[in-house]
Amino acid sequence: MKLTLKIWRQENAKTKGKLVTYKLSDLSTDMSFLEMLDVLNEELAVKGERTVEFDHDCREGICGQCSLVINGQAHGPEGHYTTCQTHLRSFKDGDSLTIEPFRANSFPVIRDLKVDRTSMDHIIQAGGYISSFTGMAPEANTIPIHHNIAESAFDSAACIGCGACIATCKNSSAALFMSAKIAHLAKLPQGQVERAERVVWMVNAHDDEGFGSCTNTGACAMVCPQEVPLLDITRMNYEYNKSKCTVE
Amino acid sequence: MALNAKIPKGPLKDKWQNYLDTTNIVNPANRKKIDVIVVGGGLSGGGAAASLAELGYNVKVFFFQDSARRSHSVAAQGGVNAAKNYKNDGDNIYRMFYDTVKGGDYRSREANVYRMAQCSVDLIDHMTAQGVPFGREYSGYLSNRSFGGVLVSRTFYARGQTGQQLLLATYQAMMKQVKTGNLTQYSRHEILDIVVVDGKARGVIVRDLVTGKIERHSAHAIVLGTGGFGKIFYLSTLAMNSNGSATWRAHKKGAYFANPSWTQIHPTALPQAGEHQSKLTLMSESLRNDGRIWVPKNKDDDRKPGDIPTEDRDYYLERRYPAFGNLVPRDVASRAAKERMDAGHGVGPLKNAVYLDFKTAIEKLGEATIKERYGNLFNMYEKITGINAYKEPMKIAPSAHFSMGGLWVDYELQTSIPGLFAVGEANFADHGANRLGANSLLQASVDGNFILPNTISNFLSNEIRTGKIATDTPEFDKAEKEVQAQLEKILAIKGNMPVDRIHRRLGKVMFKEVAMSRNEKGLKWAIEEIKKLRDEFWTNVAVPGDDKGPNSELEKAGRLADYLEIAELMAIDALSRNESCGAHFREEYQTKDGEAVRDDKNFMYSAAWEWMKGEEWNLHKEQLEFNDIEVKTRSYK
Amino acid sequence: MAIKKGLFKTSIGRKNLMAxxxxxxxxxxxxxxxxxxxxxxxxxxxxxxxxxNVxxxxxxxxxxxxxxVHFWPITLVAWVLYAALIVHVIDALLITLNNNKAKGDxxxxxxxxxxSWYSRNMGILGTIIGIFIFIHMAQFWLQYKVLENEHDLYNLVLATFKEWWVLVVYEIGIIALGFHLVHGIESAHRTLGVYPKRIMGIIKYIALCFGIVMAVLYAIIPIILYFK
Structure with missing residues (x-):
């Protein structure tokens, strides 16, 4: 199959970027989207042109390093897929695809399609952990956890931290990402002790990093590769309000 | 230098405790004065970084990803083993030790394996306390599943994303330490050299992958948790950027490389579909709990799997290994699949796969149960192939997966360079010639969290008076110059062969002759081919752009340059071992029905290779002693 | 780190105020x-x-x-209502400004x-409603309560709705209100943290019904009066 690619090229965060058009032919529908970019980069390398920089690593949908907005959709058209899981069978022969980086003020462009997502690390640093040091833990079965609660905590914990929720949010809010961690830890008995402080610290960090307010449009949950539940945001709001109203 | 594994005295079960009782430790007030560099932010490196920072050392952690949460430990699916005996099925530390040594075909270091089994018990407690949502029974207690190569259920799991959950717990522990200020993280930094000063590892040369700047960092000790080098096969289950460069550059600075040729070929990955494929996604081994593996009995049977009646199917694992059936260890399963495919029974358009069928399990347990156990794996399969595996069998194929070999380390996880430690997949000791499923998360975690923090203190206790290590010394100058020179050399070639194309060709050579089955002729041929590819690389590689900013092609080229050297050592190692053991199967050494023939008299050693200038290697043998386990022929029949 | 910022100052706090x-x-x-x-x-x-009385x-x-107009507790509530409206508008502006800043390129x-388009465009819907409220208050509240030009409100209402453009303006304002309510009621409950799945499901349904019922009932009044 043939595809026309309009790819965002930008030298670094300080310079302006623009879309550059490339044409590829002889592609197979079994190819993954990133393998198609590999093909393009090989062609560019042979010509001695600077290759397209994009983030990727595990290529099986779990590391969260791949990003890309394809025709305005974070991670491509399939919904709940990562870019690396998107295959060319999702497109038609002759399609024209616009490929852009994840955009948000807190995601400065490094080059081309690579963006800096350390702002998300900063949110976790603020409180997204349980302060149990190595060696402190009691025997694992001393605290039984209801099967459904463990499963529900897993649904939240499954977040791969890719940032698609932020990239797709019209407010660039990191609510879904942040709430996934807050909900994960708030649901488990191990996370109870730091529960009240955790949510407030993380929300403060979220705001300091320059992310926007959630307006509950629900777009984030529609693109989340791990289908983190939208209700986690609501859970986070509950945790926040409760913490604000009860903790000294 | 003679190899000294420094195994503590005493009975096997007391060795680790004896070590802990007598090892030197560092006073909390002195820890602040000591710098430790950790390379790699995954389960082993990250665990070490977090644990050392908790102890109060100044820790710097380097990784090439944009966040430590992306380290490739994240992709481990099935689970983590621990000898908790929650199932009352007779599991205990000794049995786990036994299974691991046997699974490794009696080529691992007894004391290390036993220690790993001992620490496994604490690991589950530790991870649960960190908030890992392990699978639970309806009683609320932890649940287990079974894995290949064992007769008990000792695998703890968090759906099919156990690695992710353990890694995130470790990552969170690291983030907590970043907040306390004990840990500084350097994301998007790639290690390019180790600096050795007066015989001790004292620093690293790194490249900032954003600005392109070369930086020097010094420390009193360096820990490598950089994972395996299975990506050398190009098509593998590893992440695209996983590499062997840090360990290799340490090797070239004097660290011995042990058993490099022992690469696990995982039996249940997705088959290659086309020439441009970059990755073979792993399907967890846990699928073999309920899935049955078969191929058509007739050669080139082009019927759809559903149309092939039972009498025309060959459930070859159940046929050959009735005791373990579909749950034989990975090396055995992979080789059996290769045997069937070579005999012309492969399925799929390229005849490069076998079926993994869930029909029996779905009939017996219902689709809902299968969905709960493996739902995300089935989803993943459908995302990649577009096929619904509830309706028709999965097509799976062997793929390069795990490096049992790695930097040689002693009992303290210290390499042959004093002050340089290696943890997790980057070292070699625990898995012998074949790793059992769900032992890799275990090894990485216990190395980082429980073992290294205790053993590194023995080294660091002598460093409390050393003071800061200067980075403006001739050793640092020299290392930085060499690194800079290599980057410039690569950029100056301006050839017309892209890095990936050379890498793909290397992968083909390696997968053909240095993978599941090897022979003398093939290995010698491979060595010649590797040399040719190396020449081609250094004369014709196409790396556009410069080193002043992000340049993925330059990063890949540097890694490939190292692979082209590692590959040769792998072939040399395979050639030197005239026996079949575990993942290392030499066609010259097999029984009539194709089972491996070990030679315990001549080869019961770990091969530790020393880099000599002029690209030659010197072999050091660490003889293995098994006092607490009877060495037998491994049989899963 | 202490729990520093006030309940209404963070990204969630501002949304609480909206809710x-x-x-x-x-x-x-x-x-x-x-x-x-x-x-x-x-x-x-x-x-x-x-x-x-008959x-x-x-x-x-x-x-x-x-x-x-003349029962003082109601006047008091009315002032609270005006304040709520003003706070709602100012808070919305602050949130929107901040969100635009967060968006980048x-x-x-x-x-x-x-x-849904209405969940994304609450600001536009709100602006339409704001203009509508302005006209609405100028027509009745100003005339009847503030200037006291007119004492027979019933006649004023009837006369006003005989104009076709008034009818059109009202219908537009009310349709905007309906959509604003469907998203707003659900969103407010989400913001306040009503997280149990079933309850949120019911609230979603209630929000939809509330929006539709309010819009339909409010919309038919001007139509009936126009033809009366």
Missing amino acids: FTGLFISFFLIIHLVGNLILIIPDSYFPIEFWG ANAHDMYNAYSHFL KYQVTDNSTS
Whole structure:
């Protein structure tokens, strides 16, 4: 199959970027989207042109390093897929695809399609952990956890931290990402002790990093590769309000 | 230098405790004065970084990803083993030790394996306390599943994303330490050299992958948790950027490389579909709990799997290994699949796969149960192939997966360079010639969290008076110059062969002759081919752009340059071992029905290779002693 | 790190303020609707007994209006309502400004299939409603309560709705209100943290019904009056 690619090229965060058009032919529908970019980069390398920089690593949908907005959709058209899981069978022969980086003020462009997502690390640093040091833990079965609660905590914990929720949010809010961690830890008995402080610290960090307010449009949950539940945001709001109203 | 594994005295079960009782430790007030560099932010490196920072050392952690949460430990699916005996099925530390040594075909270091089994018990407690949502029974207690190569259920799991959950717990522990200020993280930094000063590892040369700047960092000790080098096969289950460069550059600075040729070929990955494929996604081994593996009995049977009646199917694992059936260890399963495919029974358009069928399990347990156990794996399969595996069998194929070999380390996880430690997949000791499923998360975690923090203190206790290590010394100058020179050399070639194309060709050579089955002729041929590819690389590689900013092609080229050297050592190692053991199967050494023939008299050693200038290697043998386990022929029949 | 910023100052806090004021205004809408429905009670229902007196629609409506304006506790509530409206608007502006700042560079191609247009455009809907409220208050509240130009509100209302453009303006404002309510009621509950799945499911349904019922009932009043 043939595809026309309009790819965002930008030298670094300080310079302006623009879309550059490339044409590829002889592609197979079994190819993954990133393998198609590999093909393009090989062609560019042979010509001695600077290759397209994009983030990727595990290529099986779990590391969260791949990003890309394809025709305005974070991670491509399939919904709940990562870019690396998107295959060319999702497109038609002759399609024209616009490929852009994840955009948000807190995601400065490094080059081309690579963006800096350390702002998300900063949110976790603020409180997204349980302060149990190595060696402190009691025997694992001393605290039984209801099967459904463990499963529900897993649904939240499954977040791969890719940032698609932020990239797709019209407010660039990191609510879904942040709430996934807050909900994960708030649901488990191990996370109870730091529960009240955790949510407030993380929300403060979220705001300091320059992310926007959630307006509950629900777009984030529609693109989340791990289908983190939208209700986690609501859970986070509950945790926040409760913490604000009860903790000294 | 003679190899000294420094195994503590005493009975096997007391060795680790004896070590802990007598090892030197560092006073909390002195820890602040000591710098430790950790390379790699995954389960082993990250665990070490977090644990050392908790102890109060100044820790710097380097990784090439944009966040430590992306380290490739994240992709481990099935689970983590621990000898908790929650199932009352007779599991205990000794049995786990036994299974691991046997699974490794009696080529691992007894004391290390036993220690790993001992620490496994604490690991589950530790991870649960960190908030890992392990699978639970309806009683609320932890649940287990079974894995290949064992007769008990000792695998703890968090759906099919156990690695992710353990890694995130470790990552969170690291983030907590970043907040306390004990840990500084350097994301998007790639290690390019180790600096050795007066015989001790004292620093690293790194490249900032954003600005392109070369930086020097010094420390009193360096820990490598950089994972395996299975990506050398190009098509593998590893992440695209996983590499062997840090360990290799340490090797070239004097660290011995042990058993490099022992690469696990995982039996249940997705088959290659086309020439441009970059990755073979792993399907967890846990699928073999309920899935049955078969191929058509007739050669080139082009019927759809559903149309092939039972009498025309060959459930070859159940046929050959009735005791373990579909749950034989990975090396055995992979080789059996290769045997069937070579005999012309492969399925799929390229005849490069076998079926993994869930029909029996779905009939017996219902689709809902299968969905709960493996739902995300089935989803993943459908995302990649577009096929619904509830309706028709999965097509799976062997793929390069795990490096049992790695930097040689002693009992303290210290390499042959004093002050340089290696943890997790980057070292070699625990898995012998074949790793059992769900032992890799275990090894990485216990190395980082429980073992290294205790053993590194023995080294660091002598460093409390050393003071800061200067980075403006001739050793640092020299290392930085060499690194800079290599980057410039690569950029100056301006050839017309892209890095990936050379890498793909290397992968083909390696997968053909240095993978599941090897022979003398093939290995010698491979060595010649590797040399040719190396020449081609250094004369014709196409790396556009410069080193002043992000340049993925330059990063890949540097890694490939190292692979082209590692590959040769792998072939040399395979050639030197005239026996079949575990993942290392030499066609010259097999029984009539194709089972491996070990030679315990001549080869019961770990091969530790020393880099000599002029690209030659010197072999050091660490003889293995098994006092607490009877060495037998491994049989899963 | 202490728990520093105030309840209404963080990204969630500001949304709390939106939720509280929005829900209060929504509650007012019910009261306002009940009063207005007097306007469309068919003539055939009169005369009916009204607090011991026999009355028609005209008397009943004017009595109700008089009561609203001259009963002091209601005046007090009215001031709270004005304040809520103003806070709702200012807070919305602050949130929008901050969100725009967070957005950074615009996408060259956008695809909005993942969310409903009204949930994305609450600001535009709110602006339409704001303009509508401005006109609405200038027509009645200003004339009747502030300037006291007109004492027979019933006649004023009837006369006003005989103009076709008034009808069009009202219908547009009310449709915008309906969509604003459907998203707003659900969003407010989400913001306040009603997280149990089943309850949120019910609230979603209630929000939809509330929006539709309010919009339909409010919308038919001007139409009936236009043709009366």
